[in-house]
Amino acid sequence: MFRLFRSAPCSDPIFGQLTRSRGRWRGQTALAGKIVPLALAGSREAPDAAALAVAKQLAGVWADDQALVEMALFDHYEPYREAAAAGEFEPPEAPILIASPSAVWKYVDVQSVSVAPLDDGLTAEVALSVAWDEEHTLGVRFNGGRFIELNGSILPE
Numbered sequence: 001m002f003r004l005f006r007s008a009p010c011s012d013p014i015f016g017q018l019t020r021s022r023g024r025w026r027g028q029t030a031l032a033g034k035i036v037p038l039a040l041a042g043s044r045e046a047p048d049a050a051a052l053a054v055a056k057q058l059a060g061v062w063a064d065d066q067a068l069v070e071m072a073l074f075d076h077y078e079p080y081r082e083a084a085a086a087g088e089f090e091p092p093e094a095p096i097l098i099a100s101p102s103a104v105w106k107y108v109d110v111q112s113v114s115v116a117p118l119d120d121g122l123t124a125e126v127a128l129s130v131a132w133d134e135e136h137t138l139g140v141r142f143n144g145g146r147f148i149e150l151n152g153s154i155l156p157e
Helices: 049-064 066-085 101-107
Strands: 010-012 016-021 024-031 034-040 108-117 122-130 133-143 146-151
Touching: 024 049, 024 108, 034 049, 049 066, 049 108, 049 122, 049 133, 066 101, 066 122, 066 133, 066 146, 101 108
Parallel strands: 034 108
Antiparallel strands: 010 016, 016 024, 024 034, 108 122, 122 133, 133 146
């Protein structure tokens, strides 16, 4: 009986088949050389056209704003680096030492992408895990095609 209330899958030339689950349209996307889960806002009938457009532009925005993102990640890493320098880690845990913002990527893993309304319009959020902060999933947020913030703790899609 509940099958009557399910949304029919949608097909997209970039993202392939999208299915509706838990209030979002779900599929996969490529970002940072990896295929990751994608969640898009939309109605029961179809993904939001603007959300699809934002998702399709995200790889270019990610590349354009890479220096800003890595600087934000390096700033997030700073308290960890200070704790390591103060000797606050006990063996066998070896501290992670990152010398510059561009070196953060070795310790970062893209987990998922979501595009949904947040504050002032559609926001693309890339969920990241980072080796120096295993307790949190970080959210890199983009709005209007620009990096806006690094959120220190999100729930990945």
